Amino acid sequence: MTNHGTVVVPGTTQGAQWVDDVLLAGPATDICFRLPDPVDRAELRRLVRDRQSELRDAGFRAGGAAALRLPPSLAFVTHLLAVWRSGGQAILLDHRLTDYEVRRAIERLVPQVVVSPERPVQSGLRTFVEVHTDVASYSGHPAGTAHAVVQLSSGSTGPSKVIGRTAEDLVEEVLRYTQIDGVPVRGERLILLPSMVHVLGLVGGLLYGLHAGVELVPPARLTGDAIVQAIAAGTSPATVLGVPFHIGLLASVQEPPKLPQFKRMTTGGELVPAAVSQSFEDKYGVPLGNMYGMTEVGVIGTDLYGEHRPAIRPAPGIEVRAVDGELQVWRAESPYLGLSDPPRWSDGWLRTRDAGVVDPDTGLVSIKGRLDSQVSVGGMKVDLTEVEYTVGTLRGVEAAVVVFDGSITAYLQLNEPRSAAHLDTELAQLLAPYKRPRTLRILDQLPRTTTGKLVRDTTVLRKATP
Structure with a gap:
């Protein structure tokens, strides 16, 4: 991989040459996207210039902010790059948020323009959609901060936080990816599944792919068969990012064809249930890599060859330490907009709220789950992550969330009929009595965030229970 060296990144109010230098540079004929029709770099540049004109006509100016409430689409990509190329701040709002949530975000962040679909989008299971946009003027105010992007955290354990990252910060992360062994390289394909509104799909997928000359391929639909078809549609090596x-979608494919071009799957987010990872590896015979990160920082560590599971190695330039059993990551400034958040960031260290340890000899970081997963039952310490992992190994369990709600409670989603009594009997062989869930609740579908993470808020889980 090429070491691209240091990139000088001007402030958002002074233009954004970094977009051309880091994201849009390269041969005009290079294919950036396959949707399924190819979009080359020349076409992408033209579309971005057209979007800049539309934004300017709506009152958007350098140093201003534009709120993007768009589904995954070429319109999202080109508007995002146009905002940055115009020297502005992009506020990313997941198109699946409610009108109330969007209104609250816009009232707080006060963008100059709001970009949304011209009419409601019926995307169904599509991963990329065609959408016509409406660019509406909202205010004449400049952006409240110099951040290039403003995102909302996924909110899997509570209310979303508003997080800002500078252009320099984004470029540093893109370049960090180029130093990680096992990421896709020029001439390869990236089957892109995560939402580009959130950090894994945004930086690990879109921005890195554009920078590295990797062809980005969203499958036609979000199904296991469609993902397999996207891998099989080309001969160049393909990595699936999700x-x-x-x-689970890929593991559910009954008899996948031979896929010699399938290089690996890389996953971010929560730990993969043992039964699911085993089923995947048995079917496809490729490495199941792991990536650990946060919206506030981006990628923190990786294990792309599956050599250290569940441990990861810190990404180049990332400092991680464990304090009283909690992982902390160095970040020079608070990532939170508005007032700083001393309980989360202080003196350059960001508390991840993840339990873990750092091996002093190897530097490997082992994530033990959420810090709030450590509870006391009858004076005995119980790690709910361990309980959840064990529940996930039971036959028929597709997904599980274990919480402490006065007592240990497990919420389960099954892929075959099983009774709670039978599951409890099997757990008795695997867990000490004080660790076993007192209650097993079986749901047709476990609640998930917009990024696909399992929701762990007990109020939401209770409401979802029949």
């Missing part, structure tokens, strides 16, 4: 939910 979250554990997507591994």
